[in-house]
Amino acid sequence: MKEFPPKYIPNHTEDKWHKIWEESKIYEAKVKPGKPKYSVVIPPPNITGILHIGHILNNTIQDIYSRWKRMQGFEVCWVPGIDHAGISTQHVLERELAAQGKTKHDLGREKFVEMGWEWKKKYGGIILQQLRKLGVSVDWSKERFTLDDGLNTAVKEVFVDLYKKGLIYRGKRIVNWDPAAQTAVSDDEIEYKEKKDKLYYIRYYFRDSEEYVVVATTRPETMFGDTAVAVNPEDKRYNLLKNKSVIHPLVNKNIPLIFDDYVDIDFGTGALKITPAHDTNDFEVGKRHNLESINVITKDSKLNEYAGEFKGLDIFVARKRIVEKLKELGNLEKIEEITHNVAYGSKSGAVIEPYLSEQWFVAMKELAKPALKVVNDGEIRFHPDRWVKTYNHWMLNIRDWCISRQLWWGHQIPIWYHNSTGEVYCATEPPKDIENYTQDPDVLDTWFSSWIWPFSVFGWENSMNDETNAELKYFYPTDFLATAADIIFLWVARMIMAGLEYKKEIPFKDVYFNSIVRDGQGRKMSKTLGNSPDPLDVMDKYGADALRFTIVYLAPLGNDVLFDENKTEIGRNFITKLWNAGRFIMMNYEKADANNSIESEPDDLDRWMDSRLNNTLKDIENYLCEYRLNDYTKILYNFVWNDFCDWYIEILKVKLLKEGADIKGILDRAKNLYISILKMLHPVIPVVTEELWHIITELTDNSSISLENFPALNKGQINYELESDLENVKELITSIRNIRTENNIPYSKECNVNIKPFEEDFGNNISRFDYFIRSIGRVDELKIEKTYEKFEEQSVKVLPKCEIYLSLEGLVDKEKQSANFKKELENLVKYSETLKKKLSNEKFLEKAAKELVDGEKEKLKNTEQQIMKLQSLIG
C-alpha cells in the first residue's frame, strides 16, 4: 500500500498534473467519424489582458462541461486563443513609444506593426499561461490568434464577399471619434459618465434688429459649424419668424431659422442651434433641411480654420476663450450649472467627439433577420433565457456597423484606390498593377475577426475549403458558449449572424451568460478601486481547485457573484475534507490482512448509500443540463460532507470494529463509492480528484481520471423507503445526543437508552439499525420496546413516532427538563391547531390532493400523540 500523504499540497500537485496532461496530449481532439463530438471555442481574452476573477469563472464553466462531456464519451474539442484587441494594443504600443519620446510616425506603419508582433510574442500569451494554472482542458495544439494568417485570410474573404453583395459600403457619417486614439470607435466602446458642466445660453440676433433667439449649448466651440437655428413648428413663440435668419455671433454670416419636430418645446428656450458635423441628431436634422455640414474640429480635437482667431486651440481651451468673447460682445445671456452624461472612450478614457468622417459600414438589417429567427425558434438557447428579450430589442433596432478604425494594428481593409481615377478595387489579393493603387489605410474593427471565430478557428478560409475541411465539418457548429452578457451584441449576436451567413448554420447551440463577479460589497471589480484580487495569488494561497470550486459554488445562474478572497475557504475546506475521507478509507486497509472473515453482503447502510449516490447522480445530471452549476457543486458538497463523511464513514467505523467484520469487503465498497465521488467531482476540481484517484487506485502510469467514464445512473438503486428509515434513525441519534448534551454527559460515558415506539412497525423498522444507534449514540444498553415503565432518574424526549428514555445515574436537571417540555408543548399545540383548522376546512378537503390531506391527517395524529405524552410527563 502506497503511503497516503497526510496533507494535500495544491501548488506542487497542480503543476505536476498540468504538465502531464499537456505532455501526454490527452486533451487534443481528433476527427473521429461516428463518435459524437462536443466542441467549444474560448472567448478569446485580450492580448493586453491579464487574468481576473471573471475569467476564472468563465473558464471553469467551460472546463466543467468539457470534462463532463469527455467522461461521457464525447470527442471534446475546446479551442483556446487570444484576441489582438486593436485599440488596446495600439494604445499600449504608443505608450511604449512615448516613453522613448517617439510617436508611431517616427517608426512608420510597417515597423509599428512589427513592433506589435514582437510585443505579442513577448507578452501576448501571458493570459493563456495564467489560464494554464487553472487546469483548463483545452486543446493547446489548436491555439489561435485573431490576427494570424488563417484568420486574416478568412477576414478578407468575408469582407470581400460582403462588399460584393453590397452589404459593405463607405459613407460620410457622424461617428464616435476618440481624439486620444485618433480613431472611430463603436457605440459599444463608449462609457457614459456623469459630469458637472456648464450650459451656456447664447443670443443669436436677427439682422438689423434688437430681437434675438436664445439657444443653449454645452459646447460653444462647435458653433463655427452652426448652419441653422431650429425651433419646433408647433411652438407659438416663434410663429411669426418664418423665413427669417439670424446672425452668427462670431462669424458674419446669416443662418436660417428652421422648423423641425425634433426640437423639444419644453426644454430650455425651445430653440436649438444645429451643428450637423458635430452632433448625430443635428446631422439628421441637417439632412432633412439640406443644410451644409461644416467640420470645425481636427482629428486631435483642435479647432480648424473655420474658427478664425481660435484656430489651432484645443477645444477645451477654445471653449473658455469663446465664452469670454461672447460675453464681450454681449451675446452671452447666462450660464447654468448642469449635470449631464458625457461619453468617454472605454479604452482611452478620452472624451468622445461626434465626428463627421468617411467610414466603412456593414448593413446589418438583412443579416439580423435569420439571426433573430434562430434564437426565437429555440435553435439557439440562451441561459438564462431572459436575455432573449434583450437580444430581440437590439436586433430589431439594429444599426449599421462602423467597421473601419484609423489604426495600424489589425486587419488592414482589403480595398485599394486607383491613384489617378480613384476607382475602388476590392479583393482578397492586391491588384496586379499595385504601383497604380494605394490601399485603404484603415484597419477593421477587432470584432470583425471575432465574429467569425467559431468557424475560422477550425480552418475556414472561404466557401471553397468549407467542403473539404474535415475538422470544420466535424466540430462545427460548436455546442456551448460561455460568455459575459455585456458582449451579447458586440460578439454573440454578430457570431450568430456570421455563422448563418457563411456556414448556413448556427455557430453554437447553448449560450451561457455567466455571472458578473463583484467584490464583497457588491461593487464592480476594478483596477482603480483595487478591489479585484489577483487570481494567481488566490490560487497560490488556496489552490486552483479550491478557487474553481468556490467561484462556481457562489455563482447562481443569472445573478451576480459577490466574491471575497477568504470565501475561497469554502472550496479549500471541502477539498481537505474529501482528502481526509480518502485517507481514512485507505488507512484501514492495513487491518484487513490479518482478517480472515467470510465475505459479507452489502447491508442496509450500503444500500442506503447507493440510493443516496444515485439520487445525487440524478440531480447532477439535471443541474448540469439546466446549467445550474452552483447547484451541481452544492449537492456534491452536501452529499460528500453530510451523507458520506458525517454518517456513512462514522457508521463505517462501527462496522469495522465489529467482531469478525469483513474489513476488506467493507472497505472495498467504501472505496468504490469514493471513486464514484471523485469522478463526479472531477469536472470542477480536476487536479485533486486526479491525484486522489491515482493514490486510491495505485495507478502509477499517466492514465487519467478525466478519460474514465462518468458514473452511470442506476435508478434501480434508488430506495426512498430506506432513505426515510435512515432519516428516522438519524433523528433518533440526534435526539439521544441532544439529551446527552443537555445533561452534560461526557462523550466517554455510555448511557442506557430505551426507545418506546408508538407503533409496533416503527420499532421493528429501526431495530435493524440498533448496532449503530448504540455506537454513535454512545449507548451501552439499548432496548426498543413498546411497553416500558420509566424510572425516576431518567431524561425523556418525545418524538413524533416514539419516546426516548435515557437513564441517568447522576442528577437529572428536572427543572430544565420540564421547562423544555412546556416550551415544546406550546409549539406542538400551536401546530396541531393550525392542522386542525386546515382539516376542518371543507374546501380544503374537497379541493386539495388526497395524498396531501392524508399527509396532514398523519401529521395531526403524530402531533396529538406527542402532546398526550408530554402532558402525561408534565402532569
Place this chain on the structure above:
RNA sequence: GGGCGAUUAGCUCAGCUGGUUAGAGCACUUCGCUUACACCGAAGGGGUCUGAGGUUCGAAUCCUUAAUCGCCCACCA
C-alpha cells in the same frame, strides 16, 4: 425616458411548475483531541420571507402597486 433583475436569519445565498412547524454556508453560543479531518466533530440560538393590496381552501412562491438597490439600452441642446 424604456427594459431587465434583485429584496428570505448578523453576512452571502437556496427554496424549480403555490401545500415544508421556511433551508444551507459563514459568523455566534456551549461542549469536545472520540480509529480520517480543529481547514474538524457534537449539540444549540437566530428569520415569518421589503411594504401595501389582490387571486386561492392554501402564497416566501402567482398578480397589481410602492419603496430601495443594481444592470442594460436610449439620451434633450
